[in-house]
Amino acid sequence: MERTFPPLASLHLALAGIFQTLGRYEEMLAAAERAAEIAAAIGHDRFLAWAEERRGSAFSFLGQPERARAALERAIPLLEGMGDLGRLQIAICNLGEAHRIAGELEDADRYAEQALHVGQRVGNPSYIALDLNNLGQIRLSLGKWTEAREYLERAEEVVAGFTSASTYGAYTPAMLSQLLLCTGDWDGAERQLERALGIAEVSEDRQVLEMIHLTGAELEILRGEPEKAAARLEALPRLEGGLRSLIEATLAWAQLEGGDVQHAAEIATQAVSRAREAGEVLALADALRVCGMVLAAQGRKGEAEEAFAEGLQIARSLPYPYAEARILYEMGKVDEALTIFQRLGARKDIERAEEKLAAPA
Template identity: 30%
Template sequence: MSGPGEHTDGAWGGRNEIGGSAQIWGASVQAAEIRGGIHVHQAPQARPPVPRQLLSVPAHFTDRDADIAALEELRDARRTSVPQLVVVSGPAGVGKTALVSHWLRGIAEEYPDGQLYADLGAQGPDRPLRPGEVLDAFLRALGVGLVPVQLAEQAALWRSVSAGLRLAVMIDNALSAAQVRPLLNGAPGSLFVVSSRRRLTGLITDGAGFHQVDALDPAAALELLARGGGGSRVEQDPEAARQVVSQCAFLPLAVCLAAARLAARPRQPVAAMAAALTRGRGPLELLRVEGESAVHTALDESYALLPPDAARAYRLLGLLPLTHYDPQLTAAVCAVSLDEAERLLDILMDGNLLQDVGPDTYRFHDLVRLHAAGRAKEEPAPARRAALRHFLDWCLATATAAEALLTPSHRTLARDYDGRTVQPTPLPDQETALAWLDARRLDLMAAVRLSAGSGHDDATAWQLVDAMWPLFLRLRPYGLWAEAHGLGLDAARRHGDRKGEGRMLTSGGNGLCHTGRYEEAVEWFGQALRLAEEDGDVRQQAQALNGLGKAHRGAGDLVRAEEYHQQALDRRESIGHTRGAALSRYALGELALERGAWHTAASLLAHAHTTLRAESDPYDAARALAHLGRATACAGDPAAGSRQLAAALEEFQRLGSVHWEARTWELLGQCAEDGGEPASARRSYERARALYEPLSPSDTGRLTGRLRHMDAGAGPG
């Protein structure tokens, strides 16, 4: 697979062998004897699964009929020309998330294109999510492969992809109207529901309707207490039960915690619970704003009921800068077996301290997480340091295992973690590895920020960024790419690791190139080159020179780009770096193709293709073959060029590289247009544009321009 700086895509095959014959899903090309045209056989395209991201509703969800009626009234009052926007506000622990989840689940069939969910993290352990990070997640959920880096481009693509769709979008824990506004798509068939502790009146200009959620009425609170664990004891001692729900400020979260404690102590009278909650704190009027004190009191009682090992797990999970937890993570942080971790999570679930939000995935309510973080201070300092060390080591170990599967040719630098004490999450194959990196991307970034900000984990910070290379290379989270490498570079320099510094400069420089920041990329690659020259590291010098060539080419300076790529080739050949030399020839072949030096391009690309196949690098070999096909056709043999392009297209379909499948269709269109086959060219361009559309606005625009030129009777220049 590709090393730093080389483009690759992250998906898998569309081919199967049945009865000795190959079946291919997606577009296919027949290429035997071709005279100008390409025969396109269009198969139905597989659509990603409809997203169903809403949180589950608590089993003892109670009352709220009036709230749901009010929300329905707001929905009925919407203008049909714009999407509906509803803001649900209320104090902490009042049940905003449960209410909205219950409502949206009840009307899910009216939004058949999916339900999306985002927790903006206004009260989270890390910084609140940026709008671009949320749009990235939304677009990927709808099947978009490569998401642009600029917020304006992300928002434009979000509007394009979701136009005509009927989506229900839940935006939880919002901090401000500015955080929400870029997430609105303008599609009239969609419904957006925002929850916040604040009223977010700034969204009134966006057509929002507003609903304030209040605490439960006393009767509903008593019903919740009974259904959640109090049972008949609530009827047997109604006065004590009223005291319990009163001390819980009638907040669902606090009442559920009290009910869980009653369920765990079936012989305890409700009066004992009432006394425990009061503990001399005074009447309800003395509770602090938003009921947080009431919840804190209930949490104290629930925590006191935990067995020592579960209480320790609660404290240690509260240390982490995360919002979601799973058994493997818990096992690592608590230094216990996987079976033991699952048992501890079950205990916390039974006490209503954790919420089940998906297969083997749990989360704390905001107030519970804050309580756990406060209790974590009771852990001795060495134990806290050990738990955080285990967390960081687990992240680094698992990311390194994913890196080995996904980019085996990527030279692995130092990894400072103790493999004897932390076991990585099992990753049996590439698909699982990439899915883990994708699902954990924000957690991994939180680990990078934690290690970089702690002052003594600089090695972990840059090593973790390095191990995340397949995530950056394949999934292109451009914002995280830049932030991660900035943190990693500073950490490597503080750590005094020159190899790490060089790796951060070249890997980060590639991220800058992909976002069009070519001047900054030149500076980063230049620093990497100077560092490698001082250290006498020829391989790293070649890597930096290759990056300089890429950056100058992106900036439009093809002469300097060729000079740098030639220098990189010379150094790679001097040390016998065969695959690296092939990649340099590929870059030089692309430049020759741009200059119109067809025969030179064909020679370089043919050499690169042969070598990369021998080096077991099918992806880069297919890239070389696609450009070789274009060069061969331009050099005077269109039939041979079309066969080479057809073979490259089949390989990209097998590898699942949608971007390069689209690029190859575009090259096929250019060849057909050059050969005087406008109908064939149009079909190829339209196919390329359809593939580009969910991936890249700039490429989509280029293909649209080509087709317009054809319509006007002028070639695309």
């Protein structure tokens, strides 16, 4: 029986990896849990550690950060004890991602740094690029945009050295597009999106494709093309997990800007509920901003103020200064928003705020 089980556990672990790439995170979790059951039944610590890492990563992809942390915190000491640095790097990386989703940005940053150190010991350039991207993404949320750019430029250098196409190669331009969009370099963001999409469409990696289309949709909204943004997001597969809360929030924003307030209200409410129930605190701050915008458009001033106030409290607590400034702008506190936009270097937002302040009362 013991001769049969390890290959069977290996099969389920391999399936978990395939389902991850396809974005079928519920099936990824099921495969990982079956591998964990087999490993526990035969007392195979190595397979159990691998399976726990896959379980934790699946929970993270499904937007369940608390369950992700629990599984990954079980896996990490086992992997450390075995000296399995490759799997350890992935486990620490995804533990950081679970903290990022939950809005625990300082913890996320610490784990991303740890993952990078382990990745450098392993010497796998794909892992190193991924860790640098994660650090760039976290610093972007924290409002440390200069540091975010430095990490992403380092990731660019690593990606440039890839001798063959890699799934991870799409993440760096995808993250750069987000940074450039925030700084107001819309043309630069568009170029990076095109580059990222060219790589991602070959690998069909759901995670990076969602990142790309989410940024692309926001760019279209800001350029006054909400119908294109809505069509882009509505074309994405409606699968559980991933960036679904943010996709719904951005879709609601596009519908609002396109004049479809009723549907915008329905989707915005879904986005807030989904993010709240899953504990996706970072996404909740953005979803509440959109929800407040929709409520204001419906003339529901009191409810809009409540949504903005909650979003503002979350953004300040993380901290997530760009979300804070965008909420302040929607609340009519343009002077406060402008101060933050100027500190961050958000050029387009600065222009918009200055125009609003200069307009006749």
